[in-house]
Amino acid sequence: MTRPEDPEATEADEGRRTGRCLCGAIAFATRGPSLMSAFCHCPSCRRASGAPVVAWAMFPTDRLEITRGEPRSVASSPGVRRRFCGDCGTALFFESKEIEGLVDVTIASFDDPEALAPAMHIWDRHRLEWLDSGAGLPRHPELPPTE
Ligand SMILES: [Zn+2]
Numbered sequence: 001m002t003r004p005e006d007p008e009a010t011e012a013d014e015g016r017r018t019g020r021c022l023c024g025a026i027a028f029a030t031r032g033p034s035l036m037s038a039f040c041h042c043p044s045c046r047r048a049s050g051a052p053v054v055a056w057a058m059f060p061t062d063r064l065e066i067t068r069g070e071p072r073s074v075a076s077s078p079g080v081r082r083r084f085c086g087d088c089g090t091a092l093f094f095e096s097k098e099i100e101g102l103v104d105v106t107i108a109s110f111d112d113p114e115a116l117a118p119a120m121h122i123w124d125r126h127r128l129e130w131l132d133s134g135a136g137l138p139r140h141p142e143l144p145p146t147e
């Protein structure tokens with residue numbers, strides 16, 4: 001049911017994905033497939049996100065469009081730029097001189113994060129031990145029962 005004259009249908013064909021930060025001040029869109037996706041266990045991602053692990057999807061930089069707002073940035077290591085929302089702090093983008101022309105986007109900030117499942121773990125030597133050892137712990141769909 002694709003109509004070529006319909007711009008939205010064309011965007012869908014190109015695999016356009018949208019996302020935003022928690023407060024909505026920053027919004028973005030990517031086009032085309034992710035080149036790679038991974039859980040990153042490195043200490044920098046951990047601190048930058050305040051979370052034990054960060055899931056990233058990689059895109060060519062020219063396939064990322066910031067559609068609203070202006071992210072702030074920090075050089076977390078030499079040659080590395082992390083961009084985030086200056087209002088709410090959501091971690092959004094990672095770029096490094098070592099992967100020039102590519103940008104990592106936090107999968108959790110996409111509107112449909114289910115569509116971008118991580119394919120591997122990277123920097124696994126930094127993985128927090130309890131992240132996996134917690135596999136056998138009780139799982140609650142939401143909050144635990146009060147008694
Ligand atoms: Zn925000």
Ligand SMILES: [Zn+2]
Binds near residue numbers: 046
């Ligand atoms: Zn990392």
